[in-house]
Amino acid sequence: MWSLGVQTVGVERSDVEPESSASQQGRTSGSDVVDGIPVCWVAPDGAATGTAIWLTHLGGSTAQTRPMLDRLARRGFLAVSFDPPGHGRRGDGSPPWELVPDVLASFRRRMWPLLGQTTLECLRVLDWADDRFEVGRPHVAGGVSMGGDVAVALAGIDERIGRVSALVATPDWTRPGMHTVEDDPQLIDQGEADRYAQWFYDLLDPITHPEAYQRPVAISFHCGSEDRHVPSDGAQRFRSALVERDPPAAARVRVTMYQELSHLDGGRDDRLYTDALDWLAPTSGGLVPGLG
Helix, strand or coil, rough: CCCCCCECCCCCCCHHHHHHHHHHHCEEEEEEECCEEEEEEEECCCCCCCCEEECCCCCHHHHHHHHHHHHHHHCCEEEECCCCCHHHHHHCCCHHHHHHHHHCCHHHHHHHHHHHHHHHHHHHHHHHHHHHHCCCCCCCEEEEEEHHHHHHHHHHCCCEEEHHHHHHCCCCCCCCCCCCCCCCCCCCCCCCCCCCHHHHHHHHHHHHHHHCCCCCCCCEEEEEEECCCCCCHHHHHHHHHHHHCCHHHHCCEEEEECCCHHHHHHEEEEEHHHHHHHHHHCCHHCCCCCCC
């Protein structure tokens, strides 16, 4: 059983493996467009016991979330994802890998609205899922990198969210010390936010709104110890600030460090996804007291 707080995990790695077609049999899936937002979903074999929203990384798409949606459905969730603005079916036709350097070149002006818009669209997609599938609570959220940032921000504005798993992600949208992901990482000049970008930051940045998390929401950050693109200190500072305001948060906010993992390695390592699943859908022995 995990200890809560800050934990370190060793170096043995395993890459994420997609589910076999045999293990997917019996499950239903589909896609819809919700107010212009392309949505995909996977339902469990039987009646769903909750709703999970899982979000992709910068430059990703719903297609890349499908392995995790299948695993969440296998745990009993109605699992939902959608393409963020400019991603997947909402892209402009350019190769997806071109989006990342474009955003990073003007990080605060481009990334903050992307984080904010995606967070707000989560509300719309979850409202749609509630109306269509009538699953009810619990609701959980998670994602990788940008998707994990959004999942944490969502929990700050939507009290339906009871548990969050954020992989190689941060609650601090300013990302102090953010470097490129190349072999020779360089410090990124984040530029300045315009008024539009600043509005999203002022409203939704988790680390500047710890009061929004003073409720029974369990959050787990899964961080690479060598991640210089999304440094883990943001998650640790968030936890410390929240515990200072709300001491019971020490039992429901966790930061796990995975040794020798960079940002890209962490986004591919199956241990992080398995641990995220166990946090979002724990066995009865693994529940944080008072959280279901």
